[in-house]
Amino acid sequence: MAVQTKRRVTGGVALVKALEAQGVRYVFGIPGVHTLEIYDALYDSDALSTVLPRHEQGAGFMADGYHRASGLPGVALTVTGPGVTNIATPLAQAFADSSRVLLIATNLERRYLGKLEGNLHEMTDQTAVVRPLVKWSYRVESADDILPAVTEAFKHLYTGRPRPVYVEIPLDVLEEETTFEPLDLVKPQPVPPAPHLVSRAAELLRQANRVFILAGGGAATEETAPLLRELAEELGAPVCTSLTGKGAIPEDHPYATGAFGYRWSPDNPIAFLMAASDLTIAIGTGLGIRTTAQGTMPLPTPLIHIDIDPDEIGKRYPAAVGIAADAALTLRALIEQVRAGARPADRWPVEEVQAVRRRILEPVDERTERYLPYLRALREALPRDGIIVNDMTMMCYEGVRYLPVYEPRTYLFPRGFGTLGSSLPTAIGAKLARPDRAVVSLNGDGGFQFTMEELGALAHYRLPVTVVIFNDSTHTAVKVAMRRSHPGRYLDVDLVNPDFVKIAEAYRIPAQRAGSPDQLTELLNHAVHGDGPMLIDVPIALERY
Structure with a gap:
């Protein structure tokens, strides 16, 4: 749909109007002094909603999850410098797993770019940091450049292999005025076979x-x-x-x-x-x-x-x-x-x-067999179209073979980059994209602690996402690898964990502990039919060292 206005606006307003014109619904980001002009324009938007993570890494994973569950681009917004470096990991994951993510970041005023004069959030070349992580990047040089830059970004998002793109806007450009004209909605143009x-x-x-x-x-x-x-x-x-x-x-x-x-x-x-x-x-x-x-x-x-x-x-x-x-x-x-x-x-x-x-579903050994009751418990409780968001953890590795999936875009896995700790924020993005679907985030106890601050975002928006933690107080995959390569020589893999149930309750998120696969099914059944978030801590001891 084209935006039917033509008037003088600031660069910040032009950016927001350009996103509205492309049908964007959510912007994932944490406001800062370097994005005030954009957030002021977002304040007046009836079409865009902001989502506040607790870390810029969470913003990137949420945007990625939004795409994975819907096919639509996920949009993340960060401040200059550390905002960009914080979101680099999820951006690299989006690249590796072919996700449509648009990152918009501010940068220093044009007169300071590349000068290294001791500015806040100064970097030698911020664009160069992001360029290897995206398939297209562009630095806006004037307010008149914002609208065509956003339009071009969406063309790249929808053309060829889905991968992230990047638009960088210097601070003083956001305060400049430009003429805003109606914009056409960029639509995918599927390439037919020869x-x-x-x-x-x-x-x-x-x-x-x-x-x-x-x-x-x-x-x-x-x-x-x-x-x-x-x-x-x-x-x-x-x-x-x-x-x-x-x-x-x-x-x-x-x-x-x-x-x-x-x-x-x-x-x-x-x-x-x-x-x-x-x-x-x-x-x-x-x-x-x-x-x-x-x-x-x-x-x-x-x-x-x-x-x-x-x-x-x-x-x-x-x-x-x-x-x-x-x-x-x-x-x-x-x-x-x-x-x-x-x-x-x-x-x-x-x-x-x-x-x-049938042979595929048979456990390959006694060790694998110990995981299967928990995977069956998950499948029994989830609807056929429930979205399963995996992390890099042993239960999820086993689930690739033994956890059946029935619908497209219902099995999300950080395969390409293998990012530990991505599950919870990815699940938040997926739920916003598909509010009609049950969403469960599967975690190991070690990986969960990489991004468990996003329980704050889950509590903030009261999203009905179920967080399951398979908890053995160990970085299990690494310990198993040490067992295979250097038996008995374990270092820095055993953890002293917090009480995850108490942490969830501190956020006013209902939480319980499942002592068996049957209890997991019972709790998960209750959670996926509820109207708010829930955390389930599942103590396990499935490996033998």
Whole structure:
């Protein structure tokens, strides 16, 4: 929708009006003396709501979570200097996991930039700090430049691979006047597949016997997921998902194998389906070294590789056909070809696919088996469309394989950058994006303490987010790694924790302790149907040292 005003306004007002014109609903940030002009303009906005985290890192994770749950850009606003360095980590995570995040930051007045004269929040080159973490960055040089800069930022957010962008505005620019004119809403422009590449892919399908499908994060969207199911059903092809692809197909679908797990290993049951197929369709995945275990995953050849990022196609696995295009448009075109006769010679029997699925859900060892009752307790209590926000913790690692997911954008994981402590603020952003969905934040006790100050934001807005802490007073993943590499030589991994229940209650957030998986299910059932936040502390002792 275009904003129907044309008048002289300050740079701060122009920025807010530009965000309104792009349909932004929330701005995540902490006000400071370097953003007063922007917050004064936000005060008068009827379209934008501000969300106050307790740390700029929280602002970045909230913006990221907002995107992951909705597909819409998340917008964060920070002050000069430490505001920017504080938000750098979540910005890097958004880059690694392909999230649409817009960071707006102020900088010193233009006359002081790069001068190092002892100013507050002074840096040698603030733009240079952010540039490696975004796909596009721009420093505004005048108030007249604000409107086109914001419009250009949204064009980059919606073009190509989703990744963060950055707009920097010197303080004196915010006080300058400019003429505000109506702005058009920037809309995504999905890239269609080249017809000749679709035809080549169809020919490979005709020549195949059985097809195997690997779906990544680019397939776990509301637009692509239904088409993925259709394609699997038309081809009789099993669909395995990567970690970020969970939700691309319901994991109780007849052709769904589920995710292979946090790491690939040669003994994975899905290897059987790969070995007995002679064509792979990889959708929305870069086939990165963490997904494919350094390229050792035995994907059937030839490979049809579909990804929005042309740089990822053929980078690690040679592609017989590489289609750099929108996944939904490409699947729709392929389905038309299949229905016109481009079918493989054989279909995978559903019984064989489901036999692999059952093997995937069997614990690989006695250690894994100890985690499963808690994962089953989580799944039993959550609605099918509940949003699960993971942290980098052992329960979440096991959940990749053993916690079923049924809908796109309901499984959020800091996969690419592996940021410890991101779950709680990410969950807050996700809840604001999807107030109709139950949202649960899964944490380990160590990681939770990285950002537990965001309980303050949760209490402030009384958001119905359920925080679950699996608590063994240890940085467990690191201690397990020490056990494997240097048995018995443990250093700085055991923790003296606070009483998380009392901390939550100090914020006036209801909190209880779950002493068993059954109690976890009971408490979580109550929490997800409540109208406010809740914290559940779950003492565990699942590892053996």
